[in-house]
Amino acid sequence: MEYYGTGKPAGAPSRMVKRLRTFSQESKISLQISRLKSYESPMKKMYDVQDYELAPNYNFPDAFSQLVPKNTPEYVDKGEHYVERIMRALYHFKQCALIGPSGTGKTHIVYLVAEIAGLPMWEINCGLQTTSFDLFGRYVGLGKENWVDGQIVSWCRNGGILYLDEANMMKQDVATRLNPLLDTRGHIVLNEKDNEIIQRHPLGFVVISMNPFSIEFAGTKPLNAAFRRRMNAWITFDYLSTGPNINKDEVALIRERCKVSKKVAVQMVTAAAQLRFSYKKGDIPYAPSVGDIANWATLVADGISVLDAAEETVISTTSDDTTTQEMVRRIVKSATAAEPRLEAAQDA
Incomplete structure (x- = not known):
């Protein structure tokens, strides 16, 4: 079987191949292959x-x-x-x-x-x-x-x-x-x-x-x-949820992976969306990823309160600066204290 430039193989081999030959410009390279077989993810x-x-x-x-x-x-x-x-x-x-x-x-x-x-x-x-x-x-x-x-x-x-x-x-x-x-x-x-x-x-x-x-x-x-x-x-690339736009798939992911209630998942994603909006404006140096929200939700599922878990995850992750942390803390408190808009994640 041979490859030329960026081309594709001409066809699947009918037997085990011991050596693959490639040609690039004037140089010829012999590449040893341990075995050939189909990979299907x-x-x-x-x-x-x-x-x-x-x-x-x-x-x-x-x-x-x-x-x-x-x-x-x-x-x-x-x-x-x-x-x-x-x-x-x-x-x-x-x-x-x-x-x-x-x-x-x-x-x-x-x-x-x-x-x-x-x-x-x-x-x-x-x-x-x-x-x-x-x-x-x-x-x-x-x-x-x-x-x-x-x-x-x-x-x-x-x-x-x-x-x-x-x-x-x-x-x-x-x-x-x-x-x-x-x-x-x-x-x-x-x-x-x-x-x-x-x-x-x-x-x-x-x-x-x-x-x-x-x-x-x-x-x-x-x-x-x-x-x-x-x-x-x-x-x-961009975030799933930012500002007022809450993505139901992100809510479903947090809910299912971390085993928290739909209400808590919506509150967390809402808080993260607001933090991301602040980040894009340049108010804070870092915005929470889906993984950061999952860490937050994992602690909540383990019995820690929403705000205490936030202190150990999204608030501390954002910055070491106490003024920045206080800004993040206010956003998190506001988002988690408000009644979540469950319709924003109706299929989650």
Whole structure:
């Protein structure tokens, strides 16, 4: 079976295949495969992504099986079809960008896509003080026989999804070295290893995620123009519930996952929606995610009062500043004291 460029397999193999040959420009790479077999995630039909098979009939070597996400919770959106859009972008372009505020589920959905596709996931947080040695590799000890690949080089050799989180906090030298990987050249030059040229695996996909560039997100900067142009599709994320708009699916999720009453679930989502509205106005530095609400509801289900549980979760999570915490506290008290609009979540 052969892959050329970004093409798809010509047909399913009729027998076990021991070797996969790929051709990229003038270089020929032989890739060892442990075995070939069908992978069929039960979530493909749920998210309507049967047409976007990212790794047909290919099973990655056992050494990377632990990098394939498992048991990722269902992702709930409000008709945005994020999973389908991401898998479609990867199917056609092999790379895409996700942009949206913290807590909107960008990382969660990348894990879900990797699990559905059965692909290993190589995750790098660009906001950390990660050195180029960690990303690309280095020699360990004396001599040139003890080379250790970094994460990006490991992904390049073996394929899967390279996930670059907080991409607009990436160091410029790292972004520059990634550019040849993301265009038609499809390779990386290892300066650290006698300028070895490594071709991008034919099943190597790239997803970057980032918060919108603003002064609220310390360390962010406008994405380098050359790097930005190499992202073929951009998908914008937002919260399920914001301001007066309460999403019934978010209420149902909190209610079912955390075993709280419908009334309490509506109050919590209402409070979160108001906090998100304040966050978008710039009044507070952080807005609660669905996971933050779930943490709040979990403590309530364990017998702690709604307000006491809020102190340990959404209020403390927002900021260490006491003035900001007091602002959040007032919003939470107001939202949970009012009679919830149960009609806003009538089917929850």
